[in-house]
Amino acid sequence: MSNPQTLNLYSYVRNNPxxxxxxxxxxxxxxxxKGKKGDDATDPIIDxxxxxxxGISVKIILLGPVSELHERSSSSSNALSMIMGMxxxxxxxxxxxxxxxxxxxxxxxxxxDPYAAVGGGIFEEGAEAAGGIIxxxxxxxxxxxxxxxxxxxxxxTLLKPGxxxxxxxxxxxSIREVNGGVEAAETLxxxxxxxxxxxxxxxxxxxxxxxQDGQVFGLRTIMSRxxxxxxxxxxxxxxxxxxxxxxxxxxxx
Amino acid sequence: xxxxxxxxxxxxxxxxxxxxxxxxLIRRIKFDLGYNDPATxxxxxxxxxxxxxxxxxxxxxxPHTTGDFEEWNLSPVxxxxxxxxxxxxxxxxPNIGDIVWFTSTEKGEKHIRAS
Numbered sequence: 525m526s527n528p529q530t531l532n533l534y535s536y537v538r539n540n541p542x543x544x545x546x547x548x549x550x551x552x553x554x555x556x557x558k559g560k561k562g563d564d565a566t567d568p569i570i571d572x573x574x575x576x577x578x579g580i581s582v583k584i585i586l587l588g589p590v591s592e593l594h595e596r597s598s599s600s601s602n603a604l605s606m607i608m609g610m611x612x613x614x615x616x617x618x619x620x621x622x623x624x625x626x627x628x629x630x631x632x633x634x635x636x637d638p639y640a641a642v643g644g645g646i647f648e649e650g651a652e653a654a655g656g657i658i659x660x661x662x663x664x665x666x667x668x669x670x671x672x673x674x675x676x677x678x679x680x681t682l683l684k685p686g687x688x689x690x691x692x693x694x695x696x697x698s699i700r701e702v703n704g705g706v707e708a709a710e711t712l713x714x715x716x717x718x719x720x721x722x723x724x725x726x727x728x729x730x731x732x733x734x735x736q737d738g739q740v741f742g743l744r745t746i747m748s749r750x751x752x753x754x755x756x757x758x759x760x761x762x763x764x765x766x767x768x769x770x771x772x773x774x775x776x777x
Numbered sequence: 778x779x780x781x782x783x784x785x786x787x788x789x790x791x792x793x794x795x796x797x798x799x800x801x802l803i804r805r806i807k808f809d810l811g812y813n814d815p816a817t818x819x820x821x822x823x824x825x826x827x828x829x830x831x832x833x834x835x836x837x838x839x840p841h842t843t844g845d846f847e848e849w850n851l852s853p854v855x856x857x858x859x860x861x862x863x864x865x866x867x868x869x870x871p872n873i874g875d876i877v878w879f880t881s882t883e884k885g886e887k888h889i890r891a892s
Contacts, residue, residue, distance in 0.1 A: 695794050696787040698805065728874025729842040742873045746842050750794050758873045760800060765808040768801050 679739060679763045682716055689766055698768040706745050709755035709772040713743040716757070739763065784809055785825045786892070789834055793881040793889050796840045799860070800871045802826070802879075815870065823857060826879075830856055834885035837877050846880055 683690055683700075691700035702708070713731070720733040720741070730744035742758035750771060757770040784805050791797050803822055812818050829835045830853035837856050838848040849856055863876045881889070 695790045698787075698808075699791065723874075725874040727839050727876065727878070729840050732874055740873045746844060753795070756795065758798070758801075760804060760873050765804065768804055769795075771795075 678718075679716060679761050682712065683759070683761070683764045683767055683770075689764075691770060694769075694771060698766060700767055700770045701773055702770060703774075704772045705754045705774040706772070709743060709745065709757055709770075712770070713741060713757055716741050737762075781810065781821060781825065785829065788825065788879075789829060789881060789885055790889055792835050792879050793886045796846065796878045796880050798871075798873060798878050799876050800873050803871060818870070819864070823861070826860070827853065827857055829879075829885075832884075832888075833882055834888055835879045836882055837879055840878055840880075846878075849877070 689697075689700055691702035693699065694701045713733075717733040717735065720735045720739075723732040723734050723740070725732050728742055729746070730742055732740065732742045734740045739761040740758075741760070743755065744758070745755045750773075752773045752775060753771045754774050755772040757772075759767045759769060761767070784802075787805065788797060788802050791801070799822070802825065803818060806812055806818055806821050806825075810821070812821060826835075830837070836848055837851070837860070838846050840846050849859065851859060860877055864871060867875060
């Protein structure tokens with residue numbers, strides 16, 4: 525045993541969450557950031573002064589590999605939540621954004637539905653509140669910038685969480701039907717189109733936004749032939765070409 | 778990989794459930810059939826639409842936020858001519874909302890139910 529601190533069952537990563545992370549609750553490890561030359565793992569990891577909007581709570585989304593998250597223990601999550609809460613001097617909620625029903629997070633009533641995380645507006649609030657900081661602490665994806673840096677785009681995270689297309693297949697597999705109304709559609713649309721540019725097209729009966737990388741998303745909240753559909757997001761994305769539209773059905777897909 | 782017939786069938790089925798933009802058919806042809814050459818994509822797109830229009834299974838037009846569908850009210854030949862003309866004018870591959878949308882006719886819906 526190289527460090528007696530590891531014997532204390534009530535301490536988390538030797539009481540130094542800025543330097544160490546213990547994603548599985550078993551042992552700590554130095555934070556490592558992939559691919560950045562000269563980024564020393566002993567660099568200061570968190571700077572509370574960099575946190576914007578200090579009045580709001582911090583919501584941490586765990587977007588790590590599902591297999592890892594499955595193995596996480598609730599005590600580990602609670603410890604992280606408590607320590608991060610003390611550090612930020614405000615409530616910290618640990619949530620998960622792409623765990624299927626039956627997963628660890630679902631069993632612990634965190635976020636049983638991948639879409640629920642999006643519907644809760646966590647991305648907006650969390651991105652402003654914590655930015656890339658959370659990635660450095662946990663080593664998991666968080667903001668759009670982090671996602672792009674690690675090769676996983678936000679579009680994929682939102683529409684294909686864990687490699688699985690959201691919702692259920694409609695009249696064909698490219699049409700995804702999800703449970704939710706206009707508000708849920710607007711939230712997802714907002715998250716998908718951050719930083720995009722509104723396009724004017726008289727032939728589109730809704731809001732149309734083009735992203736810098738060429739992706740285009742449209743939101744229709746009135747016009748649809750489907751009586752059970754409250755809103756539709758049209759998707760033209762080279763990142764998730766499997767999806768052409770997402771239909772929001774208040775009564776479920 | 779899907780076949781053209783499968784794309785055509787899916788397109789018609791979708792058109793019976795919602796308004797379907799031209800861009801959506803193009804996306805399916807590119808993604809499901811694996812065609813990337815713009816000329817080929819355009820040729821296959823027009824071929825599918827020509828058949829469906831000629832059989833009276835779909836109609837072309839523009840949907841509005843009111844829920845109304847403003848039909849072009851053109852013959853199949855004229856519809857394709859207008860579509861091609863506007864596609865040329867666009868100067869690029871049609872994207873969401875560009876040029877025209879489609880919806881199934883009553884005959885188209887019967888066709889789907891029978892198939």
